Amino acid sequence: MNSQTQTQQTFSLPRRSTWTRWTLALAFGLLSLLSLIALTVPAQAASPLSTIPPQNGETELVGPIDQIVSSSEWIVAGIPVHLTAATRVDERVAVPAPGGWAKVEGQGDGAGGMNAQRIKILPVLPQIKLKGPLTALSSAAVEVDAISIPLSTTTRIVGDPQPGVDRVSVRADRLADNSLLASRVQKEGAADLPPSDPEEDQPDPRDGVQLYGTIGSRPNGDVGLWTVSGVPVSVTLQTALVDRVGPLVAGAWVQVQGKVDNRGQLVARRIRTVSQRSYHRVSGPLDGMTATDLRVGGIYLKRDVNTKVEGNPTVGKPVEVNANLLLNDSLMAVKIKSDKGEQEDSERHTVEFVGRVESLPAGTLFGEWMVAGRRVIVTESITNIDEHKGLIAVDVLVKVEGTRNQDGSINALEIDVKRGEGEENQPGEDHQFVRLVGVIAALPADGLLGDWTVDGKTVVVTERTELGHTPTFVVSDTVKVKGYAQSDGSVIAREIEKENEDEQGGGGGEGQEVKWSGPIGGLPANGLLGEWMVDGKPVRVNEQTELKDAGYAVGDVVQVEGRRQPNGPAIAKKIEKRSGDNGQEVQFSGEIEKLPSHGLLGEWTVDGKTVKVTPQTNLKENAYSVGDTVQVKGTQQQSGIVIAKKIEKDE
Amino acid sequence: MIRDVWKRRWGMVAIVSILALASLVALPLQATPKVLAATCQDVSVNGSFENSTGWQTSSTGSYSLFSNFLAHSGVQAIHLAGVDNANDSAVATLVLPADQTITLSFWWQVQSQENGGGYDALSLTLTDGQGKPLYAVAGLTDLNASALWQQTTIELSAFAGQTVQLHLAAKTDGSLVTDFFVDDLTVTACGSASTSQQIFLPMTSNNK
Numbered sequence: 001m002n003s004q005t006q007t008q009q010t011f012s013l014p015r016r017s018t019w020t021r022w023t024l025a026l027a028f029g030l031l032s033l034l035s036l037i038a039l040t041v042p043a044q045a046a047s048p049l050s051t052i053p054p055q056n057g058e059t060e061l062v063g064p065i066d067q068i069v070s071s072s073e074w075i076v077a078g079i080p081v082h083l084t085a086a087t088r089v090d091e092r093v094a095v096p097a098p099g100g101w102a103k104v105e106g107q108g109d110g111a112g113g114m115n116a117q118r119i120k121i122l123p124v125l126p127q128i129k130l131k132g133p134l135t136a137l138s139s140a141a142v143e144v145d146a147i148s149i150p151l152s153t154t155t156r157i158v159g160d161p162q163p164g165v166d167r168v169s170v171r172a173d174r175l176a177d178n179s180l181l182a183s184r185v186q187k188e189g190a191a192d193l194p195p196s197d198p199e200e201d202q203p204d205p206r207d208g209v210q211l212y213g214t215i216g217s218r219p220n221g222d223v224g225l226w227t228v229s230g231v232p233v234s235v236t237l238q239t240a241l242v243d244r245v246g247p248l249v250a251g252a253w254v255q256v257q258g259k260v261d262n263r264g265q266l267v268a269r270r271i272r273t274v275s276q277r278s279y280h281r282v283s284g285p286l287d288g289m290t291a292t293d294l295r296v297g298g299i300y301l302k303r304d305v306n307t308k309v310e311g312n313p314t315v316g317k318p319v320e321v322n323a324n325l326l327l328n329d330s331l332m333a334v335k336i337k338s339d340k341g342e343q344e345d346s347e348r349h350t351v352e353f354v355g356r357v358e359s360l361p362a363g364t365l366f367g368e369w370m371v372a373g374r375r376v377i378v379t380e381s382i383t384n385i386d387e388h389k390g391l392i393a394v395d396v397l398v399k400v401e402g403t404r405n406q407d408g409s410i411n412a413l414e415i416d417v418k419r420g421e422g423e424e425n426q427p428g429e430d431h432q433f434v435r436l437v438g439v440i441a442a443l444p445a446d447g448l449l450g451d452w453t454v455d456g457k458t459v460v461v462t463e464r465t466e467l468g469h470t471p472t473f474v475v476s477d478t479v480k481v482k483g484y485a486q487s488d489g490s491v492i493a494r495e496i497e498k499e500n501e502d503e504q505g506g507g508g509g510e511g512q513e514v515k516w517s518g519p520i521g522g523l524p525a526n527g528l529l530g531e532w533m534v535d536g537k538p539v540r541v542n543e544q545t546e547l548k549d550a551g552y553a554v555g556d557v558v559q560v561e562g563r564r565q566p567n568g569p570a571i572a573k574k575i576e577k578r579s580g581d582n583g584q585e586v587q588f589s590g591e592i593e594k595l596p597s598h599g600l601l602g603e604w605t606v607d608g609k610t611v612k613v614t615p616q617t618n619l620k621e622n623a624y625s626v627g628d629t630v631q632v633k634g635t636q637q638q639s640g641i642v643i644a645k646k647i648e649k650d651e
Numbered sequence: 652m653i654r655d656v657w658k659r660r661w662g663m664v665a666i667v668s669i670l671a672l673a674s675l676v677a678l679p680l681q682a683t684p685k686v687l688a689a690t691c692q693d694v695s696v697n698g699s700f701e702n703s704t705g706w707q708t709s710s711t712g713s714y715s716l717f718s719n720f721l722a723h724s725g726v727q728a729i730h731l732a733g734v735d736n737a738n739d740s741a742v743a744t745l746v747l748p749a750d751q752t753i754t755l756s757f758w759w760q761v762q763s764q765e766n767g768g769g770y771d772a773l774s775l776t777l778t779d780g781q782g783k784p785l786y787a788v789a790g791l792t793d794l795n796a797s798a799l800w801q802q803t804t805i806e807l808s809a810f811a812g813q814t815v816q817l818h819l820a821a822k823t824d825g826s827l828v829t830d831f832f833v834d835d836l837t838v839t840a841c842g843s844a845s846t847s848q849q850i851f852l853p854m855t856s857n858n859k
Contacts, residue, residue: 058798062764088719088720088721090718090720090730090733090830092712092714092733092734093733093734093735093828103764118720118721120720120733120762120830122764122828123735123826123828125764125827215787244772244822245769245772245774245790245791245792246772246774246775246776246784246787246790246820247774247776247784247787249776249784249785249786249787250785250786250787251786251787251788251805252787252790253787253790273774273787273790274769274790274792275769275772275790275791275792275794275795276789276790276791276795276803386766388826388827389768389770389824389826399766399767399768414766416766416767416768418768
């Protein structure tokens with residue numbers, strides 16, 4: 001017994017001790033577990049101090065303010081809206097008043113109204129919108145967060161939305177009796193995700209390639225060699241630079257449109273800052289592709305086993321490549337997609353594309369349109385036409401969203417007049433981008449808006465013209481103008497700044513001697529005084545410049561000696577041709593197969609050869625036509641292009 | 652029997668020791684950020700935007716850019732544009748310590764009536780003292796509109812040792828407004844990685 005008791009006692013002691021140790025072990029275990037959880041769980045995105053909860057599940061109503069019943073009760077688009085002391089109201093557009101428009105964010109009150117968390121006063125909009133969780137859908141009404149809007153047989157239901165499952169966006173019109181009628185109920189796309197880039201510009205036929213990327217480096221002035229996503233980009237005096245989404249400096253995301261020349265440099269027609277992207281992107285014709293490399297519009301990229309290929313990329317056909325920029329400044333393709341020009345939203349069962357209007361029905365906007373080669377059916381009760389960015393007309397760029405019919409035509413749900421990202425779309429901006437430096441000879445009598453005279457040209461200053469850091473201008477100021485040349489010779493100014501203002505911020509380097517050699521890429525339109533491009537760099541030739549040779553032509557290889565200027569082109573002291581580096585003299589006859597679309601300067605095709613006609617070319621006749629037989633004298637460059645010295649018709 | 656008891660005791664001790672060891676492995680790892688935090692400093696000026704200290708602002712309609720309409724944390728954020736033809740800006744001076752890893756981070760949200768197109772824009776740019784742009788930190792447009800707060804983080808160590816300005820500039824076109832919200836902006840300067848330390852706790856055992 002004793003022994004048994006002892007044994008029991010012996011056992012009882014370890015049992016108490018075991019409890020203690022188990023407690024200790026559990027405590028340590030819990031500690032370990034907590035430590036590990038703390039390590040693996042990321043910090044919460046929103047601080048618990050946030051005054052307003054996240055809005056993923058919020059309902060949003062956009063409509064006219066019908067009535068402000070009290071400080072806590074409004075009627076918006078016929079829907080009761082309840083405000084509390086916590087409701088934030090943004091009044092920077094206007095003070096809330098009946099007749100104004102508002103966006104109400106919050107939740108349904110369960111009885112057909114809304115509890116508002118935030119209200120933003122808006123400028124007037126064309127249509128009432130309600131977004132939120134679909135709570136019921138019948139042939140008579142759609143219910144969003146228990147807010148009901150009547151339907152009719154003309155209401156378009158898009159994307160087969162399911163009550164209790166999907167979020168929807170409802171567009172509604174106000175009827176004569178003030179009631180609402182939904183024109184469209186559309187299932188929302190992935191509501192929790194930020195939208196992907198919904199549109200990229202339509203490729204311009206003038207461009208061979210389009211690059212979205214980040215500026216790695218650029219010269220002090222605009223003109224010269226930049227790098228964008230590791231790709232050398234040549235910026236010339238003709239390149240349009242648009243900096244609406246921030247300045248064009250290192251780190252900025254930009255879209256570059258242009259062509260790759262025979263030196264592998266992308267010669268930019270236009271560069272503009274854009275919003276940040278997830279990937280660098282190259283779009284253009286596929287030149288070739290191997291297991292490890294590809295070339296698109298002259299731009300080289302790498303690929304590996306992880307690169308996804310969508311569609312059937314074919315040499316010569318357009319492709320779009322998303323890429324990452326590697327540390328060695330090369331682009332690694334993440335996805336190669338044959339360009340369909342159309343985005344399918346399988347969730348919403350819609351297609352979307354951007355294109356130019358080619359034809360419209362006579363006298364009305366309703367009927368059949370042709371947009372970028374596609375038949376688009378526009379119906380008064382279904383299609384919402386948004387002309388906020390301009391009026392519908394032939395040749396206007398539009399975004400079309402709709403559903404596809406079996407015959408391939410598109411029933412348009414939405415047509416928006418579109419401009420390029422960051423563009424102002426002022427009249428004439430499709431014209432050539434120009435820069436000029438000159439003295440102000442005349443200003444408008446009242447203020448700065450209106451017609452200026454600069455360097456003998458009419459410069460039109462609008463509200464959208466950016467007028468430098470210190471917008472005070474007087475006659476005789478020297479200014480730098482950037483803008484768009486019009487057919488009447490005037491320039492619509494996008495930016496004007498005083499010449500000295502620009503130079504003040506330029507930093508050092510002024511007066512430094514420079515010397516370089518290279519081919520002449522551009523000459524002034526009249527005579528030799530003005531800006532030249534030599535080896536991709538601008539140089540200013542003035543009356544003091546010593547020109548060692550009798551004549552100069554584009555393509556001639558010259559040596560430049562000069563003095564660097566802050567933020568501007570160097571001023572040449574001496575320019576002289578370098579013997580032996582120029583092209584071979586050629587002379588041939590042939591039929592003109594192609595002429596430039598405007599004027600005679602530019603590229604001709606004669607007998608299958610590309611012939612460049614410059615202001616220095618001696619054109620013996622006043623007019624030339626395709627089919628004329630001509631004799632060409634000039635110098636043939638390594639690229640095969642002939643820089644014409646003289647052209648005359650064969651007798 | 653006694654052997655069994657000892658076996659169990661040793662078993663307990665072994666379990667406790669393993670768990671304690673696990674705790675010790677985990678604890679220094681958990682402690683590391685705290686120690687790192689001591690070697691990092693936030694050199695931004697009032698990135699919470701709870702008041703206007705440290706920021707020079709201007710707005711088209713003379714409205715305050717410090718708004719409680721929508722905040723990522725706290726009560727206020729900086730709220731730019733939200734009107735047609737906006738031209739709003741906010742500038743803060745940043746003194747970036749030399750020989751440090753500099754990281755700028757901020758939360759943003761864009762709300763827009765635009766239907767895509769990138770007509771309205773907010774840019775964040777580093778400039779020198781005279782306002783000359785040095786580096787584009789971020790560019791946002793109505794294409795970035797969503798109901799979510801998103802974070803952008805960017806390393807700016809190349810500017811360590813300099814005094815620079817952070818310039819927020821928002822512009823909108825003449826129709827369909829876009830609101831840009833920025834909150835919880837931090838500029839962290841951290842010393843070299845070798846500063847991380849480990850904390851060791853004493854381990855005791857009861858072998859009775």
